[in-house]
Amino acid sequence: MPAIETPQEPLGWAAPEFSLPDPSGQVFSLGDLRGVRGLVVFFICNHCPYVKAIADRLTMDAQVLLDLGYGVVAISSNDVASYPEDSPENMAVFAEEHAFPFPYLYDEDQSAAKAFGAVCTPDIFGFDAMLKLRYRGRLDASGREAAPDAPRELIDAMRHVYRTGRGPEVQHPSIGCSIKWKD
Template sequence: MAATPPVCDFGWKAPHFDLPATDGRRYRLEDIAGPKGTLIMFICNHCPYVIAIRDRILRDARDLAALGIGVAAISSNDSNAYPEDSFAKMAELAEAEQFPFPYLHDEDQSVARAYNAVCTPDFFGFNAALELQYRGRLDASRREREVPGLRRDLYEAMREVAETGQGPAEQIPSIGCSIKWKPA
């Protein structure tokens, strides 16, 4: 089922985390933070919305790193219900696709709850002070593979954050599969 996150709450502070990554290390928010800003993405392996844009997520992450933006992706889905989102499968995907960022596992879903993550993908773009400046879409595509000529909304917004510390006033929310929450 498709879900859409709320609009950007400018200035909201990034919650701390300490999560295991597919590269065998643990990462805290401070380890990810870049000198010009930080992008935290909630993604997963199985979501058709993420699969359709994964190549552009990787491209934008590489381009943003060159601008001083730290990047990480977090998978919070219930892997008991969705085995393709298991930590082992995350590691396989990250290696096969050569993710240029840590791919973190939020097994207890506490980080997704702290961020109020809604869907995959859900993008949180912070400035150097770790204040939220962007919570929008990657681009205008949804579940389609790359459409030529689309504006790179996420990249352009984070470039603006890197240059000015502030994100664009107008943002269009992402859309994707809802986070797969564990039963209460």
């Protein structure tokens, strides 16, 4: 399956509203998740080799972002009928295995992925305190193989956002597996 790259498009649009459950059924909305500095949204899934390669660093970097005052959430939008490994039950296992310090939500009708324009896993969106998009890029230079010593691009970008109110000029697209859309 070929890798998909996130599109380079204008920044500054507002985070779309959503209300999604975690695997236990607890529902979270955009307002519940935002931090004082903004919100970082990860579109991920359990089976993607790109996500598996960064899952532990995702946990570490998310904790740094939470400590900086950002809210953090992950959303899985894949069609679980075709990809049962991405089911809510398996999401709970994946989140526990990687000690996610953030909610991992299930987008069953794929409306959140469509509203954000998410195209792949991982697809990362960084919003400022006013919930305007300032970063859409990768976690770091890892691909299907972990690069543990790679510069922390997402953390650096979100530090830049809270210092300047703008996203960094250079933003590298994320690369991953396509979101598995329902027919």
